[in-house]
Amino acid sequence: MAGLLENKVVIVAGLGGIGNGLARRFADEGALLILGDLDADLVSGVVADIDRPGRIRGVPLDGADEDSVAAIVKLAVDTFGRLDGMHVNFANTADAYLPGGVVELPLEVFDDVMRVNARGFVICAKHTIPAMIDSGGGSIVFTASADAYNAASTRVSYQMSKAAELALMRHIARRYGPKGIRANAIAPGLIWHYKFDEQPMPDGVVDQARARQMIKSRFGAPDDVAALAALLLSDDGSFITAQTISVDGGLTFRP
Numbered sequence: 001m002a003g004l005l006e007n008k009v010v011i012v013a014g015l016g017g018i019g020n021g022l023a024r025r026f027a028d029e030g031a032l033l034i035l036g037d038l039d040a041d042l043v044s045g046v047v048a049d050i051d052r053p054g055r056i057r058g059v060p061l062d063g064a065d066e067d068s069v070a071a072i073v074k075l076a077v078d079t080f081g082r083l084d085g086m087h088v089n090f091a092n093t094a095d096a097y098l099p100g101g102v103v104e105l106p107l108e109v110f111d112d113v114m115r116v117n118a119r120g121f122v123i124c125a126k127h128t129i130p131a132m133i134d135s136g137g138g139s140i141v142f143t144a145s146a147d148a149y150n151a152a153s154t155r156v157s158y159q160m161s162k163a164a165e166l167a168l169m170r171h172i173a174r175r176y177g178p179k180g181i182r183a184n185a186i187a188p189g190l191i192w193h194y195k196f197d198e199q200p201m202p203d204g205v206v207d208q209a210r211a212r213q214m215i216k217s218r219f220g221a222p223d224d225v226a227a228l229a230a231l232l233l234s235d236d237g238s239f240i241t242a243q244t245i246s247v248d249g250g251l252t253f254r255p
């Protein structure tokens with residue numbers, strides 16, 4: 001049976017804990033993939049691991065740099081002749097582990113988080129939308145966060161940047177929907193992956209998530225996010241746009 005993304009040309013911007021899972025799932029669903037991340041070794045490792053010669057390419061990417069984003073979009077079009085989707089998944093989490101609030105926040109940390117998460121997502125949208133319109137339409141998916149509408153006492157830069165991503169997503173959906181572009185965001189709760197085994201999370205985050213989740217048996221896994229992302233990038237998701245969809249075991253809910 002054909003996969004959800006059979007021969008769709010998709011860029012994944014940002015690998016790592018969740019991103020590696022996105023790449024694997026999209027490949028399994030039949031996508032033709034271009035993968036990018038700041039970490040060049042990570043990119044080549046994932047490409048080798050998925051091992052689909054002729055169907056997947058990787059390139060070092062700085063998603064906050066316009067030339068770098070333009071280059072990955074060009075690579076997709078030059079390699080596969082079109083662009084059908086992009087999942088923008090990277091994040092700068094520079095204030096995630098800082099104990100302070102806005103009063104203590106070093107402004108250079110705020111600027112850097114916004115530069116990557118808010119401005120970087122703008123750059124990705126700016127360069128992928130025209131290529132997708134030229135291809136007859138397409139789908140953009142952002143990995144945002146439950147933190148976009150949380151009220152936490154720390155990581156205010158990260159929270160603000162994730163809220164900015166949602167505003168951008170809605171703008172794209174409204175403005176470019178008539179040209180065949182869909183845009184949606186996934187708001188994960190705690191998605192457990194290999195990095196958390198290496199670097200523990202700040203005090204209280206894990207316990208808080210466990211306490212607030214409605215599903216108690218486990219935390220999220222990268223494939224929980226990837227399963228939804230594949231749907232949103234696929235033709236089965238063709239009537240879904242301008243949505244923020246939570247994948248968080250009931251950590252948050254909105255009427």
Ligand SMILES: NC(=O)c1ccc[n+]([C@@H]2O[C@H](COP(=O)([O-])OP(=O)(O)OC[C@H]3O[C@@H](n4cnc5c(N)ncnc54)[C@H](O)[C@@H]3O)[C@@H](O)[C@H]2O)c1
Binds near residue numbers: 015018036092
């Ligand atoms: N894991 C969770 O519990 C969780 C929860 C909510 C939201 N998220 C979101 O999910 C996404 C993935 O997070 P993760 O947990 O897998 O973290 P991660 O650190 O494993 O992945 C982030 C990746 O982004 C890359 N990156 C950073 N800056 C970049 C740039 N300028 N250009 C290109 N790549 C860059 C990093 O190299 C890294 O590989 C992020 O957007 C994060 O905010 C994660």
